[in-house]
Amino acid sequence: xxGVTQTPRYLIKTRGQQVTLSCSPISGHRSVSWxxxxxxxxxxxxxxxxxxxxxxxxxxxxxxxxxxxSNSRSEMNVSTLELGDSALYLCASSRxxxxxxxxxxxxxxxxxxxx
Amino acid sequence: AQTVTQSQPEMSVQEAETVTxxxxxxxxxxxxxxxxxxxPPSRQMILVIRQEAxxxxxxxxxxxxxxFQKAAKSFSLKISDSQLGDAAMxxxxxxxPAQKLVFGQGTRLTINP
Numbered sequence: 001x002x003g004v005t006q007t008p009r010y011l012i013k014t015r016g017q018q019v020t021l022s023c024s025p026i027s028g029h030r031s032v033s034w035x036x037x038x039x040x041x042x043x044x045x046x047x048x049x050x051x052x053x054x055x056x057x058x059x060x061x062x063x064x065x066x067x068x069x070s071n072s073r074s075e076m077n078v079s080t081l082e083l084g085d086s087a088l089y090l091c092a093s094s095r096x097x098x099x100x101x102x103x104x105x106x107x108x109x110x111x112x113x114x115x
Numbered sequence: 116a117q118t119v120t121q122s123q124p125e126m127s128v129q130e131a132e133t134v135t136x137x138x139x140x141x142x143x144x145x146x147x148x149x150x151x152x153x154x155p156p157s158r159q160m161i162l163v164i165r166q167e168a169x170x171x172x173x174x175x176x177x178x179x180x181x182x183f184q185k186a187a188k189s190f191s192l193k194i195s196d197s198q199l200g201d202a203a204m205x206x207x208x209x210x211x212p213a214q215k216l217v218f219g220q221g222t223r224l225t226i227n228p
Binding site for chain 1 (some may be wrong): 126160206213218220
């Protein structure tokens with residue numbers, strides 16, 4: 001079974017631009033979560049989608065948004081990029097939401113650099 | 116708010132020796148899950164071991180085991196017979212009832228041959 005895939009793997013943008021990152025979960029997984037990883041702040045939860053609905057959201061500004069499609073694939077969008085948005089963005093999928101036991105499987109991440 | 120603290124930014128151990136990574140957490144919940152994740156230089160986060168808070172028995176996965184002290188809110192990871200492939204960043208994480216993972220700052224583990 002294929003793992004979680006994220007595209008693109010690397011991205012360079014300039015301040016003020018917007019960016020869209022994509023995540024394809026493991027087949028059969030309906031929950032997709034997004035995390036931002038930076039050296040200073042560590043790993044921080046962005047949001048979680050389950051069955052095309054945002055179930056949870058972390059403490060990030062409205063410039064960060066996401067969506068999930070009927071095939072469970074998810075995208076996250078960052079508008080008006082700032083230098084501080086440079087980070088590794090990780091996507092994780094799990095079989096279903098609702099029970100904390102479900103293991104989250106992580107993708108390789110997208111490295112975003114904002115110049 | 117739930118918090119996870121890893122007090123050791125870096126650890127090193129000789130190959131074949133045993134090392135213990137520390138983790139403490141803060142929560143008011145009674146039922147939750149704790150995890151240790153490993154992130155090698157390739158950056159793919161991998162689950163090492165998990166512990167259900169309602170289980171008193173410490174979880175074990177081959178060379179990896181935990182010491183779970185619920186009252187003390189402590190969740191340490193012991194790696195026995197350390198191997199070069201164990202070198203990585205290790206993250207302790209708490210899973211909230213709302214499904215999100217709260218991570219510690221990580222411990223960079225170096226294995227000396």
